[in-house]
Amino acid sequence: MKDEVVIQVRGLRKQYRLGKINAGTLEQAIRERRERKKAMRRGETAGRGEGTFYALDGIDLTVRRGESLGIIGRNGAGKSTLLKILSRITAPTEGVVDLYGRVSSMLEVGTGFSGDMTGRENIFMNGAILGMTRDEIREKMEDIVRFSGVEDFLDTPVKRYSSGMYVRLGFSVATHLESDIVIMDEVLAVGDVDFQKKCIDRLSRSVKEQGKTVLFVSHNMNAVRQLCRRCIVLDRGRIVFDGDVEGAVSTYLGTDRSLPAEVEFGPEYRQDDHLVRPVIRFSINRMRLISGDTPVFSCEEEAVLELACRAEVPLRGVAFRFEVWYQDHTKAATALSGNALDLEAGEHSIRVVFPLRHLTPGGYRADIVAFQYDGRGGEYRIDAVYPGFVFQIRPTAGERYYVEWRGQFWGAVRLDDLTLRLQ
Amino acid sequence: MMSVKGGGGSGTPSYHVRLVPKTRGIHLGLGEVWRYRDLVLLLTKKTFTMTYQQTLLGPLWILLHPVFSSLVHMLVFGRIAGIGTGGVPGILFYFASMAVWEMFAYSLHTNAQTFISSAHLFSKVYFPRLSVPFSGLLVSLLKFCIQLIVILPMWTVYLIRGDIHPVLPALPLLPLLLLQLSMLGMSVGVLLSSLTTRYRDLMHLVGVGTSLWMYASAVVYPLDALPPGRLRSLITLNPVTQIMELIRRITLGEGMFSLPRYLFGVALTLLLFLAGAAVFSHVERTFEDTI
Structure with missing residues (x-):
């Protein structure tokens, strides 16, 4: 049970095109196509290779049940792209990802909240977007509300919420999901210190007690330390370190800046x-x-x-x-x-x-x-x-x-x- | 994109999803939409609350809109152009036709914007993307049902007075026809929305296109008001015309019906639905990179 693999990533690559090629109009697309064909006729390779880059360039990763994995790296290292693929927001260009378990991803707090709806309505909406059924949400409603601490404002439109209340409510819904794999991107950066601590406690407990698996991207090394036992460092689309958190932090800082004498x-x-x-x-x-x-x-x-x-x-x-x-x-x-x-x-x-x-x-x-x-x-x-x-x-x-x-x-x-x- | 297997495994169901670069064949994922049916319903409810929030008349607009447009059409087509309504009382003819057409047009219109209007959601969380078009379809059907509040009494009065001669035994077919029409709208909308992620030009075409389509669909005039000829046979090939005429034939006793042409329309609807869903499922995988 403990050694059960829940995420298996093999040879994952994700290619993006540079420039505004895709945001074009019909005319541009036709012209481009013609040029590409012309180039092919001349025996050149189609202009696919140029103007592209790999946001992820060969990722192999195995995560087991009950692991809490930190993902750190500079901006543009590929952290968010990796999470986007694992959350099924975008498809890989090459490679295979196997997910064994229900995934709940939080790339943002309160996705799908609309200001005109009340807190209660938004809990249902947000929960449904994250894949819960109405009965599941109803069952968890009390816990969600208690954890978020917005009891008194449950029937107020969320546009009248303070930003802190908004974040707490969004986070509460997401952490009460029935899921095996939790994916979080920088979501703890918002919210006050007490609530951050509460969230980390809750997550660590669900890792320990329910055997959940957590993938956690953050620039806050302390949060990574508190939550994660294993950490990978991404640099230019590759994993440059995989091991304990302290080692990862040092590696990250090493890639972060050279140390001038x-x-x-x-x-x-x-x-x-x-x-x-x-x-x-x-x-x-x-x-x-x-x-x-x-x-x-x-x-x-x-x-x-x-x-x-x-x-x-x-x-x-x-x-x-x-x-x-x-x-x-x-x-x-x-x-x-x-x-x-x-x-x-x-x-x-x-x-x-x-x-x-x-x-x-x-x-x-x-x-x-x-x-x-x-x-x-x-x-x-x-x-x-x-x-x-x-x-x-x-x-x-x-x-x-x-x-x-x-x-x-x-x-x-x-x-x-x-x-x-x-x- | 993935295969979901539910099954045993230490008491809790085990899920397996495989993410790969390319999929072979058409993957509709309708089963997954069904599992997210609560989301579809909530999205539908949200559309209603959001549309009529902070308006004076609220959902009354659903009724007022076809009232105004049928009055205009009555004036322009009935009075000025002098096109008849095949013996059906004008107000009922225009109102019912407009209500049916608007259901179709709404389904097309909202769904043509699926990717653009839901970009913020799609880029942050995964759920079966088809949930959004399906909720659009539901909204269009619901709006029509609300309009029935006005249509039904009007229809009953004219029926009792003997002004219309509906084919009563065929009435149970009506929901199916409405569903087909709404699905047709959704399919075209979904197809367009998938293409608009690449070519924004299409967004501008949708508005013009739908109003042209209306005049090519025998909505504000009965089909037999057209002189037989090439134009008329062209218009009969339009699946919306066929559904429209059939609905009017059943409910108002006016309309032309040709089974082969209707079946052609059904085939076209199915084809468009499959094409729409296929293109949609292709686009949803990487739309995040292009939008």
Whole structure:
């Protein structure tokens, strides 16, 4: 039962044409056809190959009952196309997909809701679109309403709903479906944090207790971590990683951006610069990594950077801080410089030593902020670059007391080790 | 596109769907539409509520629409052009004919827009796409039934007064004829909607085409008002003419009927239905990529 295959994808490819060829008028189509025939007569291959690309380029995937599979990848990697084919919205160009079980797909919350109909009517409509019969919906009505928390507005047209209520209602209907395979695309991105948590709990429970299979596309790595035990990374229509979530996240970040050892900070590195710096007195112009060629470290190492800066006027008490973000866009921690520099006007090269021992394996970026102490516990920001320094911490196995860091539960910062002494 | 197998397997029914690039033969998927019949009904209900939401007269418009158009036709064809109605009282002739025609025209019209008007749904969730045309068909039939509220009393009064001479034993055939007509409209509509996903030009043709079709269908004039000749035999080849005349023959006692031509119309209806469904099922598989 546990090893039962529910989704079997073999050699799946999906071709799209580039340009507006298909959106044409009759005249265009006739002309095109004629040209294609002409080309064939000349012995050329028909103009099919050019102007096309494969959104999915050879996908093989097996998913078993009770698995929750995360699908991550950059925009355009083919995630949505894969879900569209599995949801039977569009047909594959090549390959075979076998689905063993009822599929309910949620590529959008509240598909088929119409504003003029009441919440109750829309539950029936939405449920029917998703493949439930009226009796099934009636049976589940109470649960759906309770889960969504819109009891009092059930007979109000949904156009008067707040967007949160709308999302909750749509999600409730979809998760109460009698289905074996649940497909979700980024639907949790909407809705508030509490409701997101409630949804993830509900889904994980249905995976565990009812043996449902969940396919989940998201850019929110934390949601993927909480819901999924297995994760694939798509890149340009292929699966480049298939395995545990942490590995997938690292791979995804690896494909996401290259890690430069030297960065020139142009205007694209500054946010609201005119607000932060009405008068430019100080600029961080360049960052160069001194320790190593690539910014990949183990947590025992220190990163040594050189910042090329320019002071327009003499400045006293210039300090720096690194605001460190974890790869899922949550703030991990901040490092402050322990001392400050007095600078003459002109170019300066400032060496920064950045100890990394509190950071756990994963991808990080640090916003570099330069500021002056005002002497009363406050600070005055003179420049900031976002992100100033992008780096990775690689896992260090092999220690005597090594344990894999579980960032989703423990956080991105590892405090100094506790000392145990038997009394 | 797929094969669905229901069957045993640890208490719960097991489903198997296979998705492949190409299908061989015509795949209608009518069984699946049947499983989604609740959706068809809900879509029908939705069309009704949406059409008459925030209107003063509401569903009364279903009655007013043919009243106005039959008054106009009575004036233009009856008074100005002086074309008779084959002895049938004018108001009943035009009203009944218009109601029947509008059922056909509605079925054609709404379904010709299936892919365009349901694009937002089709691109987000799978359900048998034919559910939408079938609900269009139901709406057209329902509208006609509502119009019967006016037609029936009128008909009864004229019947009692002896102004019309219907073929009463043939009355049970009426629902079948109406269904055939409505299906014909749906088939043509579905065919058009499949083609409009590729060629938007067709959208503009639908409006012009239906009004031309009406004049070629002996709706606002009895067929025998036409002089025998090439034009008349051409018009009799039109399946709508045959159904129209047959309905009027049965209900009003006026109309020409030729069995071979009618059977030709039935064959054409079936052919168009199959063609429509086949093209539709071909288009629905990849329409998402072209729309």
